[in-house]
Amino acid sequence: MDAELLRRLTPSVIGVLVRRGADFAAAEDAVQDALVEAVRHWSADPPRDPKGWLVTAAWRKFLDATRAETARRRREDLADEEPAPGPASAADDTLQLYFLCAHPSLTPSSAVALTLRAVGGLTTRQIARAYLVPEATMAQRISRAKRTVSGVRFDRPGDVATVLRVLYLVFNEGYSGDVDLAAEAIRLTRLLAARVDHPEAAGLLALMLLHHARRAARTTPDGGLVPLAEQDRGRWDTALISEGVGILQAALARDRLGEFQAQAAVAALHADAPTAEETDWTQIVEWYDELVRLTDSPVVRLNRAVAVGEAEGPRAGLAALAELDVSLPRHTAVTAYLHERDGDLATAARLYAEAARKASNLPERDHLNRQAARLNTREPR
Amino acid sequence: MAKYLLLKHYRGAPAAVNDVPMDRWTPEEISAHIQYMNDFAARLEKTGEFVDGQALAPEGTFVRYDGEGRPPVTDGPFPETKDLIAGWMVIDVDTYDRAVALAGELSAAPGAGGKPIHEWLELRPFLTAPPTVTE
Numbered sequence: 001m002d003a004e005l006l007r008r009l010t011p012s013v014i015g016v017l018v019r020r021g022a023d024f025a026a027a028e029d030a031v032q033d034a035l036v037e038a039v040r041h042w043s044a045d046p047p048r049d050p051k052g053w054l055v056t057a058a059w060r061k062f063l064d065a066t067r068a069e070t071a072r073r074r075r076e077d078l079a080d081e082e083p084a085p086g087p088a089s090a091a092d093d094t095l096q097l098y099f100l101c102a103h104p105s106l107t108p109s110s111a112v113a114l115t116l117r118a119v120g121g122l123t124t125r126q127i128a129r130a131y132l133v134p135e136a137t138m139a140q141r142i143s144r145a146k147r148t149v150s151g152v153r154f155d156r157p158g159d160v161a162t163v164l165r166v167l168y169l170v171f172n173e174g175y176s177g178d179v180d181l182a183a184e185a186i187r188l189t190r191l192l193a194a195r196v197d198h199p200e201a202a203g204l205l206a207l208m209l210l211h212h213a214r215r216a217a218r219t220t221p222d223g224g225l226v227p228l229a230e231q232d233r234g235r236w237d238t239a240l241i242s243e244g245v246g247i248l249q250a251a252l253a254r255d256r257l258g259e260f261q262a263q264a265a266v267a268a269l270h271a272d273a274p275t276a277e278e279t280d281w282t283q284i285v286e287w288y289d290e291l292v293r294l295t296d297s298p299v300v301r302l303n304r305a306v307a308v309g310e311a312e313g314p315r316a317g318l319a320a321l322a323e324l325d326v327s328l329p330r331h332t333a334v335t336a337y338l339h340e341r342d343g344d345l346a347t348a349a350r351l352y353a354e355a356a357r358k359a360s361n362l363p364e365r366d367h368l369n370r371q372a373a374r375l376n377t378r379e380p381r
Numbered sequence: 382m383a384k385y386l387l388l389k390h391y392r393g394a395p396a397a398v399n400d401v402p403m404d405r406w407t408p409e410e411i412s413a414h415i416q417y418m419n420d421f422a423a424r425l426e427k428t429g430e431f432v433d434g435q436a437l438a439p440e441g442t443f444v445r446y447d448g449e450g451r452p453p454v455t456d457g458p459f460p461e462t463k464d465l466i467a468g469w470m471v472i473d474v475d476t477y478d479r480a481v482a483l484a485g486e487l488s489a490a491p492g493a494g495g496k497p498i499h500e501w502l503e504l505r506p507f508l509t510a511p512p513t514v515t516e
Contacts, residue, residue: 222419224412353404357439365436370411372404 002042005050006035007121013054014118015093022062024100025146028118030062037061094119095195099158102166103149110145111166112173117142120184130179160198164260167192171208182212193247202251203261209244210267213237225367229276241271262291281311302328306337314342332358333368340375349375384432384473385480387487388503391439393464398499399492406493414498417490425472425483436468471507480504 010031017027034057038050047053101115113131116122122130128138171185186208193201217231248264265287273279288304291297301324309317317338324331336351349372356368403411425431440458447454470487474480484504492498 222416224415349404353402356404360438362436366411366415369403370408373406373408373411376405377407 006038009051009054010035010121011094011097011119013051013058013093015095015097016055017058017062018096018100019093020059023150024118024152025143025150026062026065027058028146030058030065033061034058094191098163098192100149100152102158102163103152104159104162105148105152106145108166108169110141110148112169113138113141114145114149115166115188116170116181116184119188122179122184126179130173130181160196160201163192164189164198164200164204168204168260171211182208182215186212199251199254199256200258200260202247203258203264206244206248206251207260207264207267209240209247210264210271213240213244213271219363223363225363227367228270233274236271241268244268245271257290257294259291259294262287262294266291279310281307285311298324298328302331302334306334309334309338309341314338318342329358329360330355336368336371340371345375345378382473382475383477383480383509384471384507385484386503386505386507387470387472387484388505389467389469389500390503391465391467394501394503397492397501399494399496400498400500401493403492410491410493410495413491413495418487421487421490422470430472430474430479430483432471432473434468434470437466439465439467441465477506480506 013034014024014027014031017030018024022030031054034054037057038054042050097119098115101118102111106114113127116127116130117124124139124142125135127142128135131138167185167189170188171182173181186205189201189205189208193205214228214231214236216237217233217235218226220226244264245268248261248268251261252265266284269280269284269287284307285304288300288307291300292304302321305317305320305324308320318335321331321335321338326332332351333355336348336355339345339351340348352368352372352375356365356372359365359368403414406414422431422434442458443456445454445456472480472483474483481504484502488500488502489497490500
């Protein structure tokens with residue numbers, strides 16, 4: 001029994017049923033029933049066309065369920081619509097599922113859960129563990145999402161940008177338990193990028209690969225943060241980096257710039273530097289200028305100030321920071337860092353401690369506390 | 382087995398014996414402190430006594446219903462005088478004595494100078510439903 005094959009086939013089988021007019025929730029239930037059948041029968045009698053087998057079994061399950069629930073008339077209509085037996089269509093039904101799962105009527109957390117369930121083929125338990133919530137809570141979240149999109153018909157392509165945003169959210173959740181959400185997001189984005197002609201799909205894939213390539217170097221064995229400049233570059237995954245850079249260059253060559261491509265370009269410039277000192281900060285500032293133009297996001301402006309501090313010196317960085325709202329996340333930490341680089345260690349120490357109090361996650365708080373402690377307890381010169 | 386909540390306070394508990402703010406410790410002392418806490422939790426996982434542990438951000442807000450059709454009232458961030466929980470650990474142990482012993486161990490986490498902080502932790506038993514009698 002090939003669980004990986006089943007997981008891979010699940011989304012496109014759901015997609016076939018949805019395209020034939022089944023309601024999303026009913027399609028998903030029918031496919032789950034068909035998977036149970038597959039597990040029961042395939043080891044003794046493996047089908048020649050697994051997808052065709054699943055589509056047929058799931059469609060029968062769907063009809064059975066529909067018969068049980070609705071009037072004879074409705075059943076007859078559907079039976080009439082049953083396509084002739086034969087090989088499953090090669091049309092890309094998975095793509096429809098992406099759009100359905102990222103439907104604008106869903107909240108971001110519902111869209112993420114539904115995408116992992118329907119497109120990723122993860123079990124509810126796996127998703128619940130990845131998000132550290134009880135399985136019953138996640139089951140509710142998913143069934144509420146299914147109800148929300150029930151009745152939504154998919155006769156035209158949805159918005160790729162919305163799908164990309166959902167996949168980006170999955171990637172940023174990191175990992176815990178037995179599901180690595182970053183790896184899962186990369187897998188799904190890879191599938192999507194192969195199917196849609198959209199430069200930002202390639203941009204997002206490149207961005208994920210370039211970030212993922214640095215993951216091993218980003219934390220100490222006990223979970224502490226290692227800042228970019230201090231990372232052991234020998235532990236970066238060079239295969240992922242060159243793949244990401246290749247995808248990014250192809251996307252940039254098409255001259256339809258978007259924010260994921262610009263972010264990936266920044267990541268690529270970091271990945272490209274043999275040492276932290278050799279980072280091309282001037283070019284990074286230029287990419288942040290593009291990002292500011294594309295998004296006008298305060299967080300991007302904050303990151304730009306960091307880059308300016310590296311390219312033109314801490315005073316220039318502090319001047320760029322002065323134009324930003326002090327309540328921005330990491331504003332205090334960045335200010336502390338620039339003051340330290342400028343030689344004002346007392347101010348830096350005070351601000352690091354303040355930033356630690358404001359930190360929203362534990363590794364970051366510990367890291368900032370260590371920075372404050374390092375300056376406060378240094379040997380007097 | 383009974384569950385107990387170990388509460389760690391930012392403010393509101395009596396001052397620790399070794400009461401030095403963390404940004405005055407050395408980075409090595411901070412690392413040792415974190416290591417101690419992680420080891421403690423890992424050990425309780427092995428003995429089957431660990432249930433949950435979470436840290437809380439220092440910002441908190443009091444919120445109150447303000448009548449039909451009106452948004453809830455907030456009194457803003459906690460003023461300095463209010464009690465503030467820094468985090469908790471839930472343990473599931475056989476006896477009250479065991480709970481006290483574990484709380485004592487946690488309070489002995491090293492701080493400034495590598496010496497135990499001797500901070501006050503609050504130990505609260507969970508209320509439980511009466512046991513169900515089944516045939």
